Amino acid sequence: MADDQHKSKRRKTKGDGPVVRIGDKTISLSAYLQPAQPPKKEPTEPKPEQEQPAVEEQAGALKERAREEGPPRQDKRKAARHSRVHPDTPFLKSRRTLPIWDYQDEIRSSLRRDNDVLLIVGETGSGKSTQTPQFLCSEPWCRRKKVRAPSGEVAVGGVIAVTQPRRVAATTLASRVAQEMGTPLGSSREGSVGYSVRFDHNIPKGTKIKFLTEGMLLQELLRDPHLRQYSAVIVDEIHERSVDVDLIAGFLKQILSGDKAGRGGVPLKIVVMSATADVEKIQGFFKPEPPSHSDLDPDSEAAATATPATATATATAEVQFLRIKGRQYPVEIQHTDKPVPDIQEALLKQIFKIHLQEPLPGDILAFLTGQEEIETAQRLIEEYSATLAAGVPKLAVYPLFGQLSMQAQQDAFRPAKNKFTRKVVLATNIAETSVTVPGVRYVVDCGKAKVKQYRSRLGLESLLAKAISKSSAIQRSGRAGREGPGKCYRLYTAQTYDGLRDADLPEILRNDVLGAVLTMKARGIDDVLSFPLLDAPDLESVEKALVQLHFLGALGPDGAITESVGRRLALLPVPAPYGRVLLAAAEPEFDCLPEAVDVIACLTAGENIFLQLRSEDEAAEEVEALRRELYRREGDLLTYLTTAQQCFAIRSAADRAEWCRRRRVSARTMRQALSIRKQLRGLCLKEKLLPALPPDDDDDDDDDSKEEKSSFRPLSPERAAALLRCFLRGFAARCALLAPDASYVTIQGGAGGGGGKHLVAIHPSSVLHGQPKREAIMFLEHVFTQKNYAKKVSAVQADWIVEAMAAGGGG
Numbered sequence: 001m002a003d004d005q006h007k008s009k010r011r012k013t014k015g016d017g018p019v020v021r022i023g024d025k026t027i028s029l030s031a032y033l034q035p036a037q038p039p040k041k042e043p044t045e046p047k048p049e050q051e052q053p054a055v056e057e058q059a060g061a062l063k064e065r066a067r068e069e070g071p072p073r074q075d076k077r078k079a080a081r082h083s084r085v086h087p088d089t090p091f092l093k094s095r096r097t098l099p100i101w102d103y104q105d106e107i108r109s110s111l112r113r114d115n116d117v118l119l120i121v122g123e124t125g126s127g128k129s130t131q132t133p134q135f136l137c138s139e140p141w142c143r144r145k146k147v148r149a150p151s152g153e154v155a156v157g158g159v160i161a162v163t164q165p166r167r168v169a170a171t172t173l174a175s176r177v178a179q180e181m182g183t184p185l186g187s188s189r190e191g192s193v194g195y196s197v198r199f200d201h202n203i204p205k206g207t208k209i210k211f212l213t214e215g216m217l218l219q220e221l222l223r224d225p226h227l228r229q230y231s232a233v234i235v236d237e238i239h240e241r242s243v244d245v246d247l248i249a250g251f252l253k254q255i256l257s258g259d260k261a262g263r264g265g266v267p268l269k270i271v272v273m274s275a276t277a278d279v280e281k282i283q284g285f286f287k288p289e290p291p292s293h294s295d296l297d298p299d300s301e302a303a304a305t306a307t308p309a310t311a312t313a314t315a316t317a318e319v320q321f322l323r324i325k326g327r328q329y330p331v332e333i334q335h336t337d338k339p340v341p342d343i344q345e346a347l348l349k350q351i352f353k354i355h356l357q358e359p360l361p362g363d364i365l366a367f368l369t370g371q372e373e374i375e376t377a378q379r380l381i382e383e384y385s386a387t388l389a390a391g392v393p394k395l396a397v398y399p400l401f402g403q404l405s406m407q408a409q410q411d412a413f414r415p416a417k418n419k420f421t422r423k424v425v426l427a428t429n430i431a432e433t434s435v436t437v438p439g440v441r442y443v444v445d446c447g448k449a450k451v452k453q454y455r456s457r458l459g460l461e462s463l464l465a466k467a468i469s470k471s472s473a474i475q476r477s478g479r480a481g482r483e484g485p486g487k488c489y490r491l492y493t494a495q496t497y498d499g500l501r502d503a504d505l506p507e508i509l510r511n512d513v514l515g516a517v518l519t520m521k522a523r524g525i526d527d528v529l530s531f532p533l534l535d536a537p538d539l540e541s542v543e544k545a546l547v548q549l550h551f552l553g554a555l556g557p558d559g560a561i562t563e564s565v566g567r568r569l570a571l572l573p574v575p576a577p578y579g580r581v582l583l584a585a586a587e588p589e590f591d592c593l594p595e596a597v598d599v600i601a602c603l604t605a606g607e608n609i610f611l612q613l614r615s616e617d618e619a620a621e622e623v624e625a626l627r628r629e630l631y632r633r634e635g636d637l638l639t640y641l642t643t644a645q646q647c648f649a650i651r652s653a654a655d656r657a658e659w660c661r662r663r664r665v666s667a668r669t670m671r672q673a674l675s676i677r678k679q680l681r682g683l684c685l686k687e688k689l690l691p692a693l694p695p696d697d698d699d700d701d702d703d704d705s706k707e708e709k710s711s712f713r714p715l716s717p718e719r720a721a722a723l724l725r726c727f728l729r730g731f732a733a734r735c736a737l738l739a740p741d742a743s744y745v746t747i748q749g750g751a752g753g754g755g756g757k758h759l760v761a762i763h764p765s766s767v768l769h770g771q772p773k774r775e776a777i778m779f780l781e782h783v784f785t786q787k788n789y790a791k792k793v794s795a796v797q798a799d800w801i802v803e804a805m806a807a808g809g810g811g
């Protein structure tokens with residue numbers, strides 16, 4: 001873990017000026033540290049260093065200019081239209097300037113009468129996500145109604161669900177819309193807007209608009225297949241085509257073309273939105289068909305009560321389509337003249353150039369491929385910022401990637417803490433759609449993204465950096481120009497852009513479809529191959545998922561979901577193999593659920609809990625020595641457990657933070673892990689996996705006065721073995737045996753193990769790296785860089801693997 005993979009990427013100061021070394025490359029920073037002389041007629045060019053305070057003056061000028069230019073001209077008569085239903089909040093003025101504002105009547109009327117489906121395509125920033133739900137929430141069909149359903153009198157409707165591909169989009173949109181509607185989120189128990197994302201729900205009483213991740217809506221569908229609380233579901237950013245959004249589309253199509261008995265005859269309105277959707281495909285998919293009884297789940301209330309009258313009443317209108325013309329602010333796009341040989345280098349140069357040439361205010365959003373690249377760039381930019389002369393604005397870097405805790409993600413959306421500072425957000429493609437990062441005027445797009453790729457031959461998923469699609473490039477550039485005119489610097493040529501494919505391959509065609517197949521099974525879809533999907537995955541992946549679920553014990557021999565395992569797995573908000581670990585740990589034979597929860601909390605909390613050690617770190621040796629006390633010979637999972645238990649046993653939050661600092665353990669990730677632990681424990685209690693909450697479940701991160709925390713007790717070797725045997729119930733197929741030539745060879749067969757054996761090496765980030773070889777290892781993750789690496793590794797016994805396989809443990 002102490003391994004620093006970026007030793008070579010350090011900034012040095014040579015006689016010829018400061019340079020950044022990236023591998024064997026050297027970038028001179030002199031040009032950036034000594035800002036270029038401004039060309040005479042360009043007011044926005046940088047001034048010589050000693051005159052840099054003038055940047056603020058330039059900023060003033062830019063602000064002034066933006067004020068003068070104002071938003072694009074709108075038809076005054078139309079723009080003056082004041083909706084009865086929108087309170088005159090301070091946001092009304094800016095809402096009126098959005099291109100979608102003039103379409104609000106059309107949007108409303110498109111869904112009146114028998115029209116149940118509307119597709120909206122409009123440029124990024126035109127106002128789709130924030131405005132459409134506000135336009136619709138006061139429609140008469142959006143009222144909550146008491147109706148008669150086969151199960152008796154039920155309440156239907158009243159809320160609009162807006163799905164988002166990512167948590168950060170759901171939460172930031174909810175907070176924006178709450179502000180626009182004048183009911184700030186979370187400040188009171190009542191409000192019009194709420195959100196629901198994994199491990200975080202904020203649904204005030206009276207919520208009319210609920211932003212939620214696609215995963216959360218799927219969870220809700222399991223509990224309420226008729227989506228009774230909703231009058232409408234808005235599927236935003238459909239072009240992203242995650243497995244979850246494809247499943248949602250399929251379920252919505254079934255609700256649409258089925259009878260409405262379960263909803264007491266109340267139709268569910270569906271709005272599908274994107275900047276770059278395949279209009280024909282989506283229209284074709286949702287085109288109403290007369291339902292046939294054979295389409296219905298024979299056990300459903302709907303099937304039991306459907307009459308020919310209810311069955312045909314639904315299929316009348318076509319899918320409505322609306323194209324929103326115009327964009328809010330222009331975005332100037334610049335491509336490179338030539339292909340760039342080194343993206344990381346080009347990205348840093350571009351950021352430095354913007355910083356020195358463009359006045360404040362104007363933050364930068366740069367798209368990189370992944371966490372490692374972001375952390376390296378962050379370090380280099382921070383080092384560079386520290387060298388800037390006193391009169392030059394500083395740079396404050398905020399990383400933004402999916403593995404970060406929610407709190408750390410939110411930081412990127414706040415203004416830089418210090419004055420006279422330019423914010424630089426370094427993001428993966430999680431900031432690509434839906435989000436508005438306040439302050440951003442400049443986007444730098446590296447043109448690549450890490451894509452999860454399921455290599456069905458190996459049965460493993462890998463993250464590979466690949467060229468993005470045109471649709472992604474358009475989305476990325478759309479992040480500039482949301483609060484004023486913007487610029488997007490693409491680090492690739494215009495020809496390269498022309499050669500990009502229009503859209504990404506849907507995830508369902510790329511990935512392990514395990515979660516998708518489990519969800520379909522839990523929804524009573526026996527024949528997963530005939531479930532309506534925009535694109536069906538290949539037979540091989542579906543078959544592999546079915547086998548894997550069978551190994552996990554989620555499916556019985558007849559292929560139906562099992563009550564004891566499958567249905568419970570589908571309800572747990574963790575991937576199925578982790579869920580299987582929790583179920584095993586609750587069995588009396590293993591009896592180690594709190595420990596399994598702790599490990600899973602660390603695994604799912606975000607970044608690696610161990611921060612990378614820098615070789616120049618003076619305290620590196622001391623940190624290493626302290627960390628060695630945490631390392632367990634059984635491997636990474638037990639090391640996580642020891643770390644979590646030691647850390648969580650400390651009473652005071654301040655002492656815990658200090659404990660983390662001394663070991664360079666991420667205090668933020670540990671806080672998140674503590675919160676996940678609490679929620680998972682609560683869920684386990686609810687699902688009757690835990691008889692009672694463990695005595696130390698009174699964790700309050702900020703409460704230093706707690707006296708009752710249990711102190712750390714190291715796990716005995718027997719209990720450690722029990723815990724690893726539980727993990728094997730989820731990951732038995734992710735194992736490798738020691739071969740006579742001292743290499744690790746993955747076990748053959750088994751779900752997830754793929755069709756053949758292959759070599760894996762232990763990743764340098766593992767505590768088992770460089771340790772004496774064991775007879776077998778279990779690894780939770782696999783990455784392919786120069787070679788196949790196993791990550792999150794534990795030493796296991798071969799007979800435990802056999803035991804887990806026999807019990808049906810595939811991962």
Ligand SMILES: Nc1ncnc2c1ncn2[C@@H]1O[C@H](COP(=O)(O)OP(=O)(O)OP(=O)(O)O)[C@@H](O)[C@H]1O
Nearest residue numbers: 124125126127128129130176275434436438482483
């Ligand atoms: N959190 C925010 N802070 C500041 N302005 C915001 C925020 N969210 C939205 N806006 C403003 O509202 C505009 C419309 O945003 P909205 O997300 O509704 O557009 P959109 O059409 O859905 O865009 P996209 O297709 O990129 O998701 C933005 O361009 C921006 O001006």
